[in-house]
Every structure is written in C-alpha cells, then in structure tokens.
C-alpha cells in the first residue's frame with residue numbers, strides 16, 4: 001500500500017475543491033491510501049506526513065505567491081527539514097487563482113523549491129497544454145497550459161460551488177492519479 005498525503009490551504013474554498021479533485025485522482029489508483037489535510041491540520045500530524053510516500057502541496061496564489069497560511073506550514077516544516085524527514089519522498093504541487101495567469105507559476109516554483117529543500121523528488125504534470133489552438137476550448141484538460149503542476153482558475157465573483165470549472169478539476173485529478181502511479185513504481 002502506498003501512502004499519499006495532500007497538504008493544502010484554501011481561504012474561500014476554491015483551492016479546497018482542487019485539493020479534493022487531486023485526492024480523488026490519487027485514490028483512483030489501486031493500492032493507494034490518501035490523506036487530505038489542510039495546512040493547519042498538517043502541522044499537528046507530522047508523523048503521518050513522515051509515513052507518506054508522496055506529499056502533494058497546494059495553495060491559492062495570493063499576491064503572486066503561496067498564501068501566508070501555507071507559508072506558515074512551510075516554515076513550520078523546518079524541523080522536518082533539519083532531520084531530513086522527507087528525503088527522497090515524491091512531491092508535486094497545485095495552485096488556483098482568479099486571473100488566467102495571476103502569477104500562478106511563481107507559486108508552483110515556490111512549492112518545487114520547497115520540495116527540493118526537503119530533498120524531495122518533484123513530479124510534474126504530464127498533460128499536454130489545452131486551449132492553445134483554434135479548435136481548443138476552456139473545457140480542455142490543462143487549459144492553462146502548465147507542466148510543473150496543476151493550475152486552476154476561479155472567477156473572483158463565483159463561489160467554490162461553481163469555480164474552478166470541471167476541466168481544471170479533471171486536470172487536478174490527473175495530477176493526483178499521476179503521483180499515485182509514479183509512487184506505485186517507486187521505492188524510496
């Protein structure tokens with residue numbers, strides 16, 4: 001049995017929906033156990049993160065980077081960093097924001113650097129970019145065209161019941177599935 005942890009923050013529920021889609025994707029792979037923790041809960045459950053084969057990090061993009069709440073989790077992990085507790089675990093990331101770009105890439109880079117500081121091995125997204133040709137649409141998987149992780153966009157006047165849209169949730173789902181598939185083949 002492979003264990004995958006998802007640690008996320010969400011101020012208004014949109015990134016939480018993305019996190020749930022990542023969870024569903026990971027859980028769809030046979031032999032995978034998934035725990036979904038918000039960034040406050042995660043700071044009380046270091047043992048479960050230590051036991052995971054992979055940790056997938058998710059944060060909304062606030063002011064062009066991870067939210068302060070997620071950064072608090074990152075900083076709180078410095079004790080784990082010191083004892084190299086997550087060395088050679090798999091890692092991946094996702095983010096959501098209201099603008100199409102919104103500087104989301106900076107957040108994923110931040111998460112990837114965070115994982116690298118922990119000695120983790122980053123797993124990117126393997127979906128080709130969508131919505132980048134004349135017959136494309138917002139319903140394409142990976143419509144925002146990222147490889148480093150899963151991107152989602154939520155209109156700033158819409159609640160989490162309707163945003164992000166299905167294609168972004170399916171993109172997030174694929175990230176979770178991919179990490180679980182890689183974990184199944186990987187021996188730490």
Ligand SMILES: Cc1cc2nc3c(=O)[nH]c(=O)nc-3n(C[C@H](O)[C@H](O)[C@H](O)COP(=O)(O)O)c2cc1C
Pocket residue numbers: 009010011012013014015016060061062063064065096097098099100101102103154156
């Ligand atoms: C403090 C703050 C800063 C934000 N900064 C950005 C930003 O840099 N880029 C962007 O596209 N959206 C930005 N947004 C919009 C959020 O990313 C967007 O509303 C997102 O869906 C919130 O996710 P959540 O519901 O999981 O908190 C910001 C929102 C807040 C509250």
